[in-house]
Amino acid sequence: MFDAKAARQPDVLYLTTDFLSKVIENIPATIGVKEATGLRFVLVNRAGEELTGVAREEFLGKNDFDLFPEDQAAQFVARDREVLASGEMLVIAEEQISTRHKGLRTLRTVKMPILDEANKPQYLLVMSQDVTDQKQSEAALGASEKRWAFALENAGKGVWEADIANNSVFYSPMWKRMRGFDVDEEVDSSVAAWLQRVHPADRGRVQDTVARQNSGEIPHNALEYRERHRDGHYIWISSTGAADAWAPDGSPIRMIGTDTDITQKKLQEQQLQDLTHRLEIALRVSRIGVFEGNLETGELFWDKRILEIFGMSSERRVITATEWERAVHPEDAPRILLALAQSVADQSTFRERYRIVRPDGEIRTIAADAAFFRDADGTPKLIGVNADVTEEVALSESLRMANFLAEARNAELESAKARIESQSLHDALTGLPNRRYLDEIIARFAEKNQDSPQSGLAILHIDLDRFKQINDTLGHTAGDAVLKHVAKLLSEAVGVGHFVARVGGDEFVIVCLNQTDPQKLSALADRIIASVQMPIPYEGHFCRIGASVGIAIESGSRIDPARVLINGDMALYRAKGHGRNRHEFFSKALQEELESNKRIADDILRGIEQMEFVPYYQPLVDAHTHEPVGAEALVRWRHPTEGILPPGRFLKIAEDLNVLARIDRDILTTAIGDLARWQSQGLPIGSVSVNVSFRRLSDEDLVPSLRKLKIQPGTISFEFLESIFLDEFDDRVAWNIDAIKEMGIGIDVDDFGTGHTSFVSLLRLMPRRFKIDRQLIEPVATSQGQQRLVASIVDIGRTLGIKVVAEGVETMEQARVLSEIGCDFLQGYAFARPMPARQLEDWLRGAAPRTIGDRHGSRAASQ
Secondary structure: OOOHHHHOOHHHHHHOHHHHHHHHHHOOOEEEEEEOOOOOEEEEOHHHHHHHOOOHHHHOOOOHHHHOOHHHHHHHHHHHHHHHHHOOOEEEEEEEEEOOOOOEEEEEEEEEEEEOOOOOEEEEEEEEEEOHHHHHHHHHHHHHHHHHHHHHHHHOOEEEEEEOOOOEEEEOHHHHHHOOOOOOOOOOOOHHHHHHHEOHHHHHHHHHHHHHHHOOOOOEEEEEEEEEOOOOOEEEEEEEEEEEEEOOOOOEEEEEEEEEEOHHHHHHHHHHHHHHHOHHHHHHHOOEEEEEEEOOOOEEEEOHHHHHHOOOOOOOOOEEHHHHHHHEOOOOHHHHHHHHHHHHHHOOOEEEEEEEEOOOOOEEEEEEEEEEEEOOOOOEEEEEEEEEOHHHHHHHHHHHHHHHHHHHHHHHHHHHHHHOOOOOOEOOOOOOEOHHHHHHHHHHHHHHOOOOOOOEEEEEEEEEEOHHHHHHHHOHHHHHHHHHHHHHHHHHHHOOOEEEEEOOOOEEEEEEEOOOOHHHHHHHHHHHHHHHHOOEEEOOEEEOOEEEEEEEEEEOOOOOHHHHHHHHHHHHHHHHHOOOOOEEEOOHHHHHHHHHHHHHHHHHHHHHHOOOEEEEEEEEEEOOOOOEEEEEEEEEEEEOOOEEEOHHHOHHHHHHOOOHHHHHHHHHHHHHHHHHHHHHOOOOOOEEEEEOOHHHHHOOOHHHHHHHHOOOOOOEEEEEEHHHHOOOOOHHHHHHHHHHHHOOOEEEEEEEOOOOOOHHHHHHHOOOEEEEOHHHHOOOOOOHHHHHHHHHHHHHHHHHOOEEEEEOOOOHHHHHHHHHHOOOEEEOOOOOOOEOHHHHHHHHOOOOOOOOOOOOOHHHHHO
């Protein structure tokens, strides 16, 4: 029986027959269902009608012989029976169908059985996509390939020439590189050797094509097949060729052709096919949200994705039409409400783009697509999808604006050549003096006052905070307006007698001549920061930026212009590092600190080359038996003069140097080797977890580099801090995480309980386990409230099937309580401190004290 209350729940929409019927009806691909016995159609969607030109009523109850030419129908039915007999899904890459209004069309089709309760085929599901245009494009491309056959080597194509009579093949350098061979390497050129490298599943088809072309049956070939790369994996090859010499009997004696590596294309096609075959799953995990609106009651039922897009709580179940109208941007509301009313009146499709204002004030752009329908009770409703297209719109606008500015500036350059020299001392945008003028002013002042010990000057080096977001969101025109506004503010703030220059994109310098009073300079910097922070109106928007200020004072008879600018830059660096929207004075201590950081940075680069960064391991034990089950690899720096250094001494500087990825990789490589040695010795370490920086997850080379390591599935896991990213990762990060999981590498969440991860993000990530932060563990032995809190976290993990680790366990009493609460694993000083690999081996054999390790502690180790 239909449950009206359940149907109002967004998540249940996917589970109702009515809802799935609506989804199938609106899918652009053709979907048909046949009954298994007579193969008569019992369901055809709208796309099927549009493709074939056959009305739905004419489809129902008919079989293929009633609807299509006999030869086509016979082929369709043969494949139908093959699927029903095997019980397996059949993918038909290409088949022909005669339509009533479009002529002959080419389809890519998937057929699969729908089983009854007895696991017998009851229906046959057919899903087809019209690929006629794609195939026509491919045919046109094939016709042009012959004309360019001899030039393809220089175009990056692998060229081959087959001597059929002598059973040998010439391979070009590009052909060899494509397969991992050296250019000068001798490759067995026999057809048999080549066929041996062809994937077994493709070999028969390839051999058949080769035989047909050798016999002269076909004038040219076009093959897509898999071939074994030299390193062992398979790549997809698209091969085209044609005969250019023939024997007296008309059979070809020489073939020339080209090969292209289409591995990436095939991967993308497979991904698209997988998404098509998993319709309901795709809807659940896609970035598209589904909604249904009751036009009589004004109630809207949104799934969690739409709630997320609109910035509303995922706990909401029913949204009113009034709430939606309030969320529509005021400038778009009249147009959208009128279009919606017209669609409802006409019972036509509603397809619009409009902006919304989220509760937090953020403006997003929505693409909406909805259809009118009446349910079984005759209630008028709308069902459709919403997609957040903000980034696409912003990118399009940014590209349009960039193109506009490029054209405008090119024209301006042509007309301004005569004025360039006269304007060489000023910034064209703001009218302020530029860096060249600034250097001249300071040098002039230093020269003029070189015999005046009482003279002096100060510079305020100003950098705008959050300026890049203005350019990225509102365009460079808005950014230019902000820069002009700031230039005016600075000029008004300093008054007469001081000098303001624009020295970079969003950087300014104020020179205060004969002003060295720190209090007055501090007050000036505070006024500038406060004025810059005021909202800047721009075309209906309020731009909000900040300012960081570095102050350097130079006095005496020997003023060094270059030094004072460098000192101001150092002070600015400190201000930005301490949180921005503040000012800092240059000092000797600051200089010494920066110089010290530079020395550490140089040492880090040298240490990477000398393999001084090594893993220390802290065991992970079973919460009930206290037997070791794994270990966490924690980075240490074996410094040649200072000994073993904890991460707190070098990680921040290493991150600034952008070398964390190299350190992570070295630790991972060493950990893989250590684990293999331990397992070969029969030591009870099943896996090792390695801390990985968030920046690595945005690295497009991460997954290829991991594949080269050939990590055994289940032996390695990556730990990520919950507080860093779990609610913020983008498509690249999400893709890398999925790929990491596919390789059998576990995902662990560290410091769980200290961040703000939503359950939606936790479900998206589905880690292998998460670690409860030591701050929550420390009072667990004495506080019942803390015990309840930890127990609730354990319940979350148990519900989601995620193992729970308690880290920072210092006492056996804590261990006992955590075991009773239900933690799966424990880690901390109560069992062992972090230690080198050899020491861990002794510990595992019982030859070392159970509290040995370095002095830096588990928390410092995981930073």
